Amino acid sequence: MSDFKIQVDELDEKAKSFRFLASESWWGAREEGSDGQATEVVSGFAFQLDVARKADDIILSGDLEAEVILECSRCARRYSHALRDPFSLALEPAKGREPTDLEGVQGLAENGVWLGEDLEAGWFRGPKIGLDDFFGEVIALAMPLQPLCSESCPGICSHCGADLAKTQCDCVDERLESPFAVLAMLKGVTEEK
Numbered sequence: 001m002s003d004f005k006i007q008v009d010e011l012d013e014k015a016k017s018f019r020f021l022a023s024e025s026w027w028g029a030r031e032e033g034s035d036g037q038a039t040e041v042v043s044g045f046a047f048q049l050d051v052a053r054k055a056d057d058i059i060l061s062g063d064l065e066a067e068v069i070l071e072c073s074r075c076a077r078r079y080s081h082a083l084r085d086p087f088s089l090a091l092e093p094a095k096g097r098e099p100t101d102l103e104g105v106q107g108l109a110e111n112g113v114w115l116g117e118d119l120e121a122g123w124f125r126g127p128k129i130g131l132d133d134f135f136g137e138v139i140a141l142a143m144p145l146q147p148l149c150s151e152s153c154p155g156i157c158s159h160c161g162a163d164l165a166k167t168q169c170d171c172v173d174e175r176l177e178s179p180f181a182v183l184a185m186l187k188g189v190t191e192e193k
């Protein structure tokens with residue numbers, strides 16, 4: 001059952017604001033079974049959203065804000081990463097329709113909502129909308145595929161493993177191994193003749 005719910009009959013044409021805070025343990029429970037270790041969450045995942053009823057449809061729009069500890073994909077340092085992502089979702093009444101997959105059918109029955117492929121449209125049914133799955137998808141999408149502690153992170157030396165942000169190592173300059181450097185050297189040799 002969903003932790004985060006919206007009562008459909010409370011909604012109106014005029015948008016209502018909601019704020020939900022999803023905790024580290026909530027996210028940890030969802031991440032279980034997926035690969036890797038649990039993400040360390042500094043502040044919880046704050047969801048701010050405006051929800052309105054437009055004719056039969058329910059329109060949600062809002063944004064996610066959170067601070068998580070991620071591991072830099074270049075230097076492996078753990079750093080604090082600000083997640084910030086806007087989202088919107090339009091739900092129409094499912095009426096007699098059923099999703100084609102079992103998971104979708106269960107979700108619609110249990111949480112009153114089914115999410116389409118692109119996470120921007122879906123169906124709802126019943127008096128309440130459970131937003132847990134939607135929030136989970138928004139967080140997953142906001143996580144960077146290749147986290148970087150900074151855009152200019154120099155990473156670690158591929159020879160000695162030195163952290164190049166902190167220290168300069170004595171390894172042979174790798175530029176000499178690049179094809180361009182080799183060409184430049186050959187050119188230099190021929191010009192000398």
Ligand SMILES: [Zn+2]
Binds near residue numbers: 073149154
């Ligand atoms: Zn880094």
Ligand SMILES: [Zn+2]
Binds near residue numbers: 159161171
């Ligand atoms: Zn080195």
